[in-house]
Amino acid sequence: MNKRPNILFINTDQHSWDALSAHGNPYLRTPNIDALHRNGISFRQSYCTDSVCAAARSSWATGLYTSETGVPFNGGHLHPEISDIGQVLNAGGYSAFHCGKWHVPGRNVRESFQVLYYGRRNIGAGGAAYYDSASTHAVADFLTNYDGTEPFYLQIGYVDPHDVCEYLHNHEEKRIPNPVEQGIVSADALPPLPENFDYDARETVLHRVCRRVDDALIHAAILKGIRDWDELHWRYLRWNYYRFIEKVDAEIGRVLALLRETSLHHKTLIIFSADHGEACGSHQMFQKFTLYEESVRVPFIVACLGDEIPVEKGRFDDTHFVSGVDVFPTVCDYAGIDVPERLQGTSVRPLAEGRDVPWRDYAYIESNYWGRAIVTEQYKYITEYKPKAVEDFLPPGPDAAQFGLAQLFDRHGDPGETRNLAEDEAYDEVIKMCQDKLLTQEAGLHRQEMVHPSPKRIISNWGDRLRSYWRIMDRI
Secondary structure (H helix, E strand, O other), X not given: XXXXXXXXXXXXXXXXXXXXXXXXXXXXXXXXXXXXXXXXEEEOOEEOOEOXXXXXXXXHHHOOOHHHHOOOOOOOOXXXXXXXXXXXXXXXXXXXXXXXXXXXXXXXXXXXXXXXXXXXXXXOOOOHHHHHHHHHXXXXXXXXXXXXXXXXXXXXXXXXXXXXXXXXXXXXXXXOOOHHHHOOOOHHHOOOOOOOOOOOOOOOHHHHHHHXXXXXXXXXXXXXXXXXXXXXXXXXXXXXXXXXXXXXHXXXXXXXXXXXXXXXXXXXXXXXXXXXXXXXXXXXXXXXXXXXXXXXXXXXXXXXXXXXXXXXXXXXXXXXXXXXXXXXXXXXXXXXXOOOOOOOOOOOHHHHOOOOOOOOOOEEEEEOOOEXXXXXXXXXXXXXXXXXXXXXXXXXXXXXXXXXXXXXXEOOOOOOOOOOOOOOHHHHHHHHHHHHHHHHHHXXXXXXXXXXXHHHHHHHHHHHHHHHHHHHHHHO
16 A cells, blocks of 8 residues: 555444344345455454543544543533544644544544534434434535545544434433333334343442433433333334434445545555444443443444455454444554654554454443443453542542442353352352452552543532431441
8 A cells, every 4th residue: 555545434323343244144134244254354342431422432533541531421611631532633634524423522623524414503412313414415515525635534433323312312301101101113123132132230339320220311201201111111212223323324325335436445444343232221220320331332333344454354353352442443554653642542543454453452432430340351350430529630540448348240151241250259259360460450540630620510419319328328
């Protein structure tokens, strides 16, 4: 390859790793994303950095973990001195373009990219039925008018399947009969309940307070509205989720067709991924905001529809742990641009080319400011930091003395994460190994104090609730 390629980063929102027909899911059809797999390599040990939109996207934009970016939840604010991928590419001679959802609070996308489409009002959480089609049309206009003299970087942020959240919001204020009662669909047309619908209730305090209790910190109104759901309601949620994925797959198909029609496909590298997943009934959960597999494991494909860019074709990589922090350095590697100092990610280019290189042996994930997870080849370890007695707004860690409750799952014997082994003394050494990895990882992070009022307010409010629950726990 004699010249730098075009680079296309296509991303979807709330898309779990296994919600693809290429990954063997029989309940939906994704022919266009499947085509990316046939023309590239799919990393099936791919994890987001944090299971919520803004946080995960801040890692894409910076190559840093969310406790470093200033965006550990949707109400965060990117630290102003951190460079983003658009700024770095523009400085390195690439024309950096953005289209669709951005959702990195604290950074004006129009100042870092040439924006093809971002809505008259900035694209927020929902509205895929309008925004996604508009984004595809904007990309079509760009590709058909591109003169091909200089390489481009284009990131397309599709909203779907995030609109499954809007389906859930409909249940906040009223009881809606199940779809069979309404005559919408027959029961045999619905996917079954997930095998891990039932769950081990020994969860972290953070998870219970954020997602389980009646006055949960996150989406309590939805939680209240679905308390009386029957099996068909949950199965219909899954049915709807798969339809939203099929809709966005069709949008992606239009973009891929345009690449071929304009003959840009031979010299365009394509990266496909998602910011986080969707629980979709697993552990009787909805949406994301958790460290369970369905919420944190995401698709990650590197592909080229032509032959000018060497990429392994039609291969699953089930060995290497890939993270959201790897997007930035991967793009820079293909672009031939040096990455900023202190970047946490690593380019997956050598893996995509089939080269044997040293690689991390775990994934590290954060959640809801205090939550942490380590995923190894066999185990997943989930824990939490207790909130500080006096909050200093410096993201917690590394501090083993402040660990709260824990979960440990055997990924081989219990892939659905339904049996918490953390209280079994036989696994003490496994827990120690996972804790050592977590603390070592966190010792290499570059955290700084939150100074923006929005995240400080959330940390204060959530911290007060968590401290009150911990006081109860300490009395038990």
